[in-house]
Amino acid sequence: MIRSDEWLAQGLASLLTETQIMRGEAGQMRFTIAMRTTPSKRNWTPSSFHCSTEEVAEVVKWCVKNEIPFTPRGAGTGLSGGALPALGGVVVSLTRMRRILQIDPENRALLAEAGCPNIALTKAATPFGLHFAPDPSSQTVCTLGGNVNENSGGPHTLKYGVTTDHILGLTMVDAAGEIRRLGGLTSSQPGYDLLGLIVGSEGTLGIITEAWVRLTPNPIAIRTVLAAFPNPRLATETVSEIIASGIVPAAMEFMDGTILEAVEAAFHVGLPLDAGALLLVECDSLHNAGQADNEIETVVRICRSNKAIEIRTAKTEDERAKLWLARKKGIGAIGRLSPSMVTHDGVIPRSKLPEVLDFVYRTVSNEGLRVANIFHAGDGNLHPIILFDDRDSRQVAKVVEAGEKIMRLCIELGGSVTGEHGIGVEKIDLLGEMFSEADLRLQEDIRRSINPGDLCNPGKVLPTQKSCVEVKLRRRVAT
Amino acid sequence: MRIESPRSASEASELLKHGEPLRIVGMDTKRDFGSPVESSTVLSMQNMTGIVEHSPQDLVAVVRAGTPLADLQAELDEHNQWLPIPPTKSPLDAVTAGFPGTVGGLVSANLPTRWDSWTRGVRYWVLGLTIVRANGEIAKCGSKAVKNVAGYDAQKAFIGAWGTLGLITEVVLRVYAKPSSTPESNLIMAGDWDGVPPLAIARAPIADALTYAQSTFPDRHVIDIVTGTIWAPTRTKVDAPEGGWAMFAGLGDKNWLPAKANLDWMSNLKRNLDPQNLLNPGKLDGLL
Numbered sequence: 001m002i003r004s005d006e007w008l009a010q011g012l013a014s015l016l017t018e019t020q021i022m023r024g025e026a027g028q029m030r031f032t033i034a035m036r037t038t039p040s041k042r043n044w045t046p047s048s049f050h051c052s053t054e055e056v057a058e059v060v061k062w063c064v065k066n067e068i069p070f071t072p073r074g075a076g077t078g079l080s081g082g083a084l085p086a087l088g089g090v091v092v093s094l095t096r097m098r099r100i101l102q103i104d105p106e107n108r109a110l111l112a113e114a115g116c117p118n119i120a121l122t123k124a125a126t127p128f129g130l131h132f133a134p135d136p137s138s139q140t141v142c143t144l145g146g147n148v149n150e151n152s153g154g155p156h157t158l159k160y161g162v163t164t165d166h167i168l169g170l171t172m173v174d175a176a177g178e179i180r181r182l183g184g185l186t187s188s189q190p191g192y193d194l195l196g197l198i199v200g201s202e203g204t205l206g207i208i209t210e211a212w213v214r215l216t217p218n219p220i221a222i223r224t225v226l227a228a229f230p231n232p233r234l235a236t237e238t239v240s241e242i243i244a245s246g247i248v249p250a251a252m253e254f255m256d257g258t259i260l261e262a263v264e265a266a267f268h269v270g271l272p273l274d275a276g277a278l279l280l281v282e283c284d285s286l287h288n289a290g291q292a293d294n295e296i297e298t299v300v301r302i303c304r305s306n307k308a309i310e311i312r313t314a315k316t317e318d319e320r321a322k323l324w325l326a327r328k329k330g331i332g333a334i335g336r337l338s339p340s341m342v343t344h345d346g347v348i349p350r351s352k353l354p355e356v357l358d359f360v361y362r363t364v365s366n367e368g369l370r371v372a373n374i375f376h377a378g379d380g381n382l383h384p385i386i387l388f389d390d391r392d393s394r395q396v397a398k399v400v401e402a403g404e405k406i407m408r409l410c411i412e413l414g415g416s417v418t419g420e421h422g423i424g425v426e427k428i429d430l431l432g433e434m435f436s437e438a439d440l441r442l443q444e445d446i447r448r449s450i451n452p453g454d455l456c457n458p459g460k461v462l463p464t465q466k467s468c469v470e471v472k473l474r475r476r477v478a479t
Numbered sequence: 480m481r482i483e484s485p486r487s488a489s490e491a492s493e494l495l496k497h498g499e500p501l502r503i504v505g506m507d508t509k510r511d512f513g514s515p516v517e518s519s520t521v522l523s524m525q526n527m528t529g530i531v532e533h534s535p536q537d538l539v540a541v542v543r544a545g546t547p548l549a550d551l552q553a554e555l556d557e558h559n560q561w562l563p564i565p566p567t568k569s570p571l572d573a574v575t576a577g578f579p580g581t582v583g584g585l586v587s588a589n590l591p592t593r594w595d596s597w598t599r600g601v602r603y604w605v606l607g608l609t610i611v612r613a614n615g616e617i618a619k620c621g622s623k624a625v626k627n628v629a630g631y632d633a634q635k636a637f638i639g640a641w642g643t644l645g646l647i648t649e650v651v652l653r654v655y656a657k658p659s660s661t662p663e664s665n666l667i668m669a670g671d672w673d674g675v676p677p678l679a680i681a682r683a684p685i686a687d688a689l690t691y692a693q694s695t696f697p698d699r700h701v702i703d704i705v706t707g708t709i710w711a712p713t714r715t716k717v718d719a720p721e722g723g724w725a726m727f728a729g730l731g732d733k734n735w736l737p738a739k740a741n742l743d744w745m746s747n748l749k750r751n752l753d754p755q756n757l758l759n760p761g762k763l764d765g766l767l
Contacts, residue, residue, distance in 0.1 A: 106686035107707075151628045164632065165603055180741060185684040186707060186723040188591060188602070188639065191737045191766055192745045196602070196635030200628050244536040246559070246656020287662075347624035351536035379626040380537075414623035422628055431630055435619065442610065442618040442752075443631045449747035461630060 003068060008090060009046045011066065015058050020049045022093075047073070047091035053171055053179055053209040056092060060207065061177030063090055064455060071457045072207040074115060074143030078150060079343060080424025082202045086459030092207055094145050100124045101210065107185050108215045109168055114145025114208050118152075121213060130215035133160035136420070137331065145208045151200030153420035155251035155327070158378040159284075160216055162420070164199040169212035172198070175205065175456035185212065197446060202422050203457040205450045219250070219284035223296035224314040226323040227303040228275035232256050232361070232373070235277035236354040238306040239377040242281070243350050245302065247295050250284040252378030253327045259374045262333035263326045271326055272310045279303065279377070280327050330374040331385075338370070338387035344403055346410035347419035350380040356409060360384045363405050367398040381419035382410075408433065423461045432463045484523040488609060488617050488648040494522065495646065496615035500760045503642040505545055505581030508573075509588050511676055511728035513641055513735065514764040524583055527648055530554050539606065539623055540654050544583030544647045551582060560654045563598040565661075570673050574710050575666070575701060577601075583647045589639030591680065596705035597662045598655075601638065607651035608634045613753035623651055636748060642759040644752045665706075670699030672712055677729030681709040681736075683720030691720040735766035742767060 009023045023046040050056045063070040069089030076083050085091050097113035100120065104110065105128035112121060118139040121132035135154035136142055146152070148170070153162045160166075169183030183195045198205050229235040235254060242252065255263075255278045264271050271278070281303075283295035296313075303311055314320035334341060348356050357373065364371040364386055375383040386402060388395045407417050407430055417423075417430040432440065444462055483501075485491040495501070500518040524545030532541040535558040542551055548564065555561045564585075567573040577590035586608070589601045598604075607621025620633035636644055667689070683691045688707035692700045695718070696711035703709075707723065719725040719736035727734045745767055749756070 104686075107684045109684075151632065153626060157626075161599060161603060162626065162628075164635075165599060182741060184722050186682040186720075188589060188600070188682060189724045189737060190639070190726050190735050191742075191763070192640055192644070192748050193602070193635040193638060194741055194744055196632055196638070200632045240536060243538065246538075248655075347622070347626050349534060349537040349539065349623055350625070351534060376626075380624055381626050410624075416622045416624045416627035416629045418629050419624065419626040420628055423630060427629070434622070434629055438616050438618045439620065440630070441616070442612065442620065443633050445751040446631050446633055446636055446748070449751045450744050452747075 003066070005046055008068065011062060012046060012048050012059065012090065015062055016048055016055065020051070022047045022049065045085045045088050045091050047093050049093045049096045051096050053173060056207055056209055057173045057177050057179050059090065059092060060173050060175070064175075064177055064453070067455065069455050069458050072145065072149070072203040074146035075117070075138070075141045077138040077142040078146060078424065079345070079421040080418070080426040082150065082422050082424040082457070082460055083146075084425060086425055089455075094143065094207075094209065097209060103128070104185070105130060105215070108217070109185055109212055110215055111210060111212050112144055113210050114143060114148070116144045118142050118144060118147055125215045128215075129218050131218055132213055133157065133166055133216045134163045137328070144211055144213070148199050148208050148211055149201065149203045150420070150422045153376065153379070153381070155253055155376060158252060158376065159248050159250045164196060166214045166216070167195060167199050167211055168214050170195060170198060170208055171210035172206045172208045175451040175453050180206070183212065194450070197450065202424060202461050204447065204460050206456060217286055219286055219292070221289035221292040222250070222282060222284045222320065223292045224280070224282045224320045224323050225296060225300060225303070226312045226326075227279045227281070227308040228272040228310040229277045229279065229306065229308055231276035232357055233354055234306045235279045236357050236377065238279060238303055238308075239353055240351050241302050241306070242299055243378065245298060247283065247298060249281050249295070249299065249378055251280070251282040252376070253280040254278070254373065254375050254377035255280070255326055255330055256373040258337070258370065258372035259330045259334065260326065262337050262372070263329055266333040266336055267325065267329055269322070269325050275309060278326060280323060327374070334372055334385060334387070337372070338389070340388050340390040342386050342388070342399055342403060344382065344384045344386075344406060345418045345421040346382045346407055346415060348380045348382065348410050348413045348415040350378070352413050353377065353380060356382065356413070359409055360406055364402045367402045369395065369398060369402065376419075379419065380415065382406075425459060428461070428463055431461070480519055480521060482521045482523050484526040486526040488611050491522070491527070491611045491646055491648060492615040492617055495611055495613060495757065498755060498757065500757050503646060503759055505584040506547060508578040508580035509584060509590070512588065512726060513762045514732040515761060516759050517761040522646070524581060531649065533558070533654075535560060538654050538656070539625070540652050541623070542582045542650050542652060544581065544586070544650055546582045548579045548582060548585060555654055556657075559657050561657050562604065562652065563594055563655055565592055565594050570675055571701070574676075574678060582650050582652070586638055586647055586650055587640060587642050591682065591703070591706065591708045593664070593666055593703050593708075594662070595708065596665060596703065602635075604653045605634055605638055605650060606653060608637055608647055609649035610637060610645035611648055612645050613755065613757050621651060625653060636752070641762045643762050644748060644758065646758065665703050667702045667704055668700075669693070672699040672701070675712065677712065677714055677727065679709075679711050679713045679717065679725055679727050681720055681723060681725035683707045683709065683723040687720055687722070691723075732765045735763070737766050
């Protein structure tokens with residue numbers, strides 16, 4: 001049911017205080033800035049800010065009663081539009097629910113509210129020698145609730161597993177407005193794995209308000225190397241060889257010459273400018289330092305045999321931070337090179353990395369465009385960033401074309417169209433290329449088992465949800 | 480009792496379309512867990528065996544669900560790889576290794592092993608599944624990539640579902656290079672126990688595991704102190720640890736001690752995926 005924005009705002013005012021409601025152009029601006037994309041004006045929406053699970057439940061119940069769509073939102077750092085109110089309605093912002101409620105070092109667990117920034121979890125756990133393993137690049141701002149909904153990754157999830165492997169329990173408001181608790185301090189409960197279904201459901205099964213997360217002991221030894229290669233091919237072959245050797249590094253990140261050039265121009269880190277690609281590899285150990293030493297020695301040997309032109313090793317935490325700088329600042333630095341860019345998120349079997357990256361460079365340059373690559377190589381999770389000018393509509397069409405070719409190759413090779421960014425509204429068409437109708441019917445049956453209605457974050461994830469939405473976001477214009 | 484042994488997902492699909500209740504059997508090593516299945520027809524996985532694809536460089540294997548774990552391990556071993564399941568030299572080993580049988584059984588039961596703190600366990604290894612649904616439709620979830628967030632994480636519904644939501648016919652697994660040494664034991668043992676069932680498996684918050692085990696199974700138990708997992712021989716139903724769970728073998732329909740939460744969602748899943756209750760009917764009685 002279409003209601004005027006003023007009508008929605010007045011309704012919310014009967015449940016919340018005025019400081020909990022954002023409306024008018026301020027709200028619209030907020031989404032425009034945070035998403036770096038252009039939601040259609042019709043879709044801007046009052047957002048409500050919540051300070052308790054009970055308040056979220058009240059708002060959801062009110063929305064259900066009045067048949068108004070609602071969309072949960074954290075820091076809005078997502079890259080697939082999951083937090084956009086695709087059908088309008090109410091945006092339920094969790095960013096004021098940011099408390100850490102309980103730290104239980106003995107049980108290696110921590111309970112926090114959904115709006116708590118990812119980095120705050122690790123900060124709270126540090127005095128106990130523990131940390132929260134998922135570390136997406138946006139970790140200083142992105143929220144726990146967003147991480148749970150998107151099943152976020154990050155460099156160190158190569159060894160330690162993505163978010164779903166670190167969530168023990170949840171408090172959520174279901175799609176009918178009832179408060180539910182799932183899981184707890186222990187994993188693998190008998191019964192169906194509801195927790196596993198809700199993690200990664202992109203906010204379409206309810207609104208997560210709190211989570212018990214598993215904390216991971218800090219490694220006693222960390223060894224980090226940065227290797228420079230003459231060209232991307234030698235670096236990706238090194239990645240495949242390291243994986244095949246059986247070593248699971250804590251992180252293995254790839255950056256190409258374009259990234260290198262941008263980072264160097266912006267931050268003057270002293271990177272080897274003649275390199276065509278960099279590989280950052282980190283090995284760590286929880287129990288014995290010798291293991292990390294042995295692993296990194298093997299890594300260095302493989303780098304050398306693949307003609308690495310320079311290998312830097314970190315001896316101190318400071319030096320380690322320096323080696324990581326190019327990776328951490330890479331995406332931001334790209335802003336210098338081009339007015340617009342689009343970031344993809346395909347995943348492939350890791351042994352195919354060399355040929356797929358060749359394909360990426362070839363495909364994009366055939367369209368007369370530039371591409372920069374910076375990604376989690378150890379997982380085979382590509383993030384080709386295509387550079388373009390969005391004022392030129394011919395370029396935009398070429399960008400879309402190249403992106404789709406790359407995604408189709410990922411599907412052909414048995415991989416995925418998204419490794420960590422999610423389907424959201426952006427990749428809803430691609431999901432139908434990756435899965436058959438029968439596969440999607442199974443997903444729809446799972447969805448309606450937990451959320452039988454169509455008001456909770458509608459228009460996301462499943463193509464069956466799309467018919468009612470005017471999806472204009474064929475392309476995602478990021479950062 | 481009739482035994483049907485389909486040779487492929489499509490043969491299994493034809494069988495399921497008959498609409499007859501089926502007891503799904505791999506090597507039947509976990510038979511006594513959960514409630515007894517009420518069905519006179521057995522769907523045996525014995526003809527759905529073999530490794531479809533093993534890519535040593537990717538550390539990924541695609542395996543038919545009826546494949547005995549021992550066969551998979553033998554194939555992986557040729558490349559110095561494995562699925563990190565503890566060896567089972569003694570009956571007690573088998574208990575703390577989750578009663579290894581077939582690959583499908585491993586995934587369907589998702590039982591803890593004594594290496595869980597090190598390997599993260601079965602749930603972590605499953606990258607994708609092929610499912611024959613109760614209505615005969617064949618559906619896939621996941622992919623062959625080690626990272627994937629496309630759509631719902633649908634395979635989670637079948638991991639630990641004891642075959643009650645769909646028939647798993649093929650599994651995409653992470654595999655690992657064999658390490659030079661296995662980790663030191665996290666186990667504390669009390670009493671003399673050869674590991675013969677009936678038995679209880681419980682998981683308590685780590686900090687409470689020892690106290691729970693000592694008070695609940697004072698004579699004989701094994702505790703994994705890092706994950707809070709407890710194994711014990713018992714013939715009586717005991718309470719689950721607070722904040723944890725317990726399951727039993729050999730206690731008929733009293734085999735589950737779940738948290739009493741969200742059973743409506745679990746029932747919805749069962750109703751939407753197997754409306755006629757054809758797949759392992761009764762297996763989760765006492766839980767759902």
